[in-house]
Amino acid sequence: MKSLDSSASVATSRSATPYGAALSLLTTVFFMWGFATVLNDVLVPHLKAAFSLSYTASLLVQFCFYLGYLVVSLPASRLIARIGYKNAVITGLLGMAVACLMFIPASAFFSYQLFLFALFVLAAAITLLQVAANPYVVVIGPPATGSSRLNLVQAFNSLGTTVAPIFGGMLIFGRSTSGVSTSAVETASQRMLDAQAVQLPYGIIAAVLIVLALIVWRFPLPVLNEHTQTEDLSNEPSVWCHRNLAWGVPAIFLYMICEIGIGSTLVNFISQPDIGAMSHEAAAKYVAFFWGGAMVGRFVGAVILRAVNPHKVLASVAGAALALVLIAIMTTGYVAMWALIFTGLCHSIMFPTIFALGIAGLGRKTEQGSGFLIMAIAGGAAAIVQGMIADEVGLALSYLLPGACYVFLLFYALWGSKPVVRAAT
Structure with missing residues (x-):
């Protein structure tokens, strides 16, 4: 291309x-x-x-x-x-x-x-x-x-x-x-x-x-x-030699598990008697807050990212999302409900920030790296694993899976996203 x-x-x-x-x-x-x-x-x-x-x-x-x-x-x-x-x-x-x-x-x-x-x-x-x-x-x-x-x-x-x-x-x-x-x-x-x-x-x-x-x-x-000729990149190091891209692909994959896993089960979670005790129709209105938070956070994040290092911003929201999902697991009622809803606000800047950090320094291989990151969106399909966990141990404990994914995103923000070109083996 x-x-x-x-x-x-x-x-x-x-x-x-x-x-x-x-x-x-x-x-x-x-x-x-x-x-x-x-x-x-x-x-x-x-x-x-x-x-x-x-x-x-x-x-x-x-x-x-x-x-x-x-x-x-x-x-x-x-x-x-x-x-x-x-x-x-x-x-x-x-x-x-x-x-x-x-x-x-x-x-x-x-x-x-x-x-x-x-x-x-x-x-x-x-x-x-x-x-x-x-x-x-x-x-x-x-x-x-x-x-x-x-x-x-x-x-x-x-x-x-x-x-x-x-x-x-x-x-x-x-x-x-x-x-x-x-x-x-x-x-x-x-x-x-x-x-x-x-x-x-x-x-x-x-x-x-x-x-x-x-x-x-x-x-x-x-x-x-x-009518544009594709450049010959065969003599350049593999795109996988870039640490930020090599760790960025699984970061996107795991982020999608969080976004889709939480978004898809939120109605059922809110409807539970010990959480919101409401109908699915009423619970669906609160899902709008989950996605609305992502929209608002995207606008706010665009301003913040002009002045603050993106590695620090990503680490902050990953840590906040981890804390919120643990609160949702360990509590009940509206505290648990709103904790899970507010993870949407944390999600807002995750995908574009991971994507930008993942292709940093790729040079003429930027498009190739971008293609792998886009394919990693398929991680949304792996949200089915959360369903398996929910069937075995309950819906609340199934959110430990997104929690583990947030730990990886925190690692990526603090270390894996730093542009380092490793020697090809």
Whole structure:
């Protein structure tokens, strides 16, 4: 793949369409994939109740979803090289719409397996969008402000993750027996009706995605020249010789276990009698605080990181998250509930900071290192391990897994992220 700097120098039609207008349109794309991704946090407890699943089985939702990042990332890059960025964005949006429409037969036939397949298709489409839209946002405007543009659209992605639990709470939990009542669903027919509660919200999402794809198709997005030769890097040391990258990949992987594991089980945790003692519909509203904290923290962190060493900031939030998750494990009631919710605030700067530290000093191998870090997002699939632990020892103690991950992130911040090039062996 070509470097982003060289891509920026060969934009051919930037003057034809102001990149500000294109950026405004792309913010809606970022919003929609953030929205669809975090709606899984509502889907996990909903399907758990509808299909009478264990925690392990319910977290197959996230396993199948994040498996898409591992399987599709590299093929997506090759597809973009063939069809271009704009067509890739359109394809990704339509793929998301198809996946959302697959929820209708999945619920009609009461098939958990079909739900899981639809989620894999949804993740594959979102992966294509991520691989296409992130670099496109960087290159359509002045290179000097590429990072600023990407942070801006990612903020709208966070807005989508904040709104999604509220939307899901109203249109999924609010229209199902398991969502509005703290008692278990008893009859098979009622559980089938609960499963069908997803048809309306995902049908609405599919319609919005199709309209958005049509708008992108008709919009004169700046065209990028693809004719750039790939540099020969065969004589340079392996990218894995860089300590910050070698430890950064597992850091991203383990961070995703924390984000997805906590986010996916938060409704069930809050609903427990000794924690919040509330319905799933009510608990979903508090999940919005978890993701809203991540959004607010991203804006605040952007300011703090201008003045404070990122290693120290990452160490601080990793330590704070560890303390909060231990409080959630050892206490009950609203103290435990809010402790777990506030881990979202700590999560806010973790991914972008780990990513930035991981590619520091890679030089011409920055893109190669970035690719490995993006593939590490598949760590979200490993959140199923927390479900296994929850089934064996209880949901509260299962948060020891994110706690162990935070210890590794603290190690990475204090030592593993320091740029050191080791001799190749």
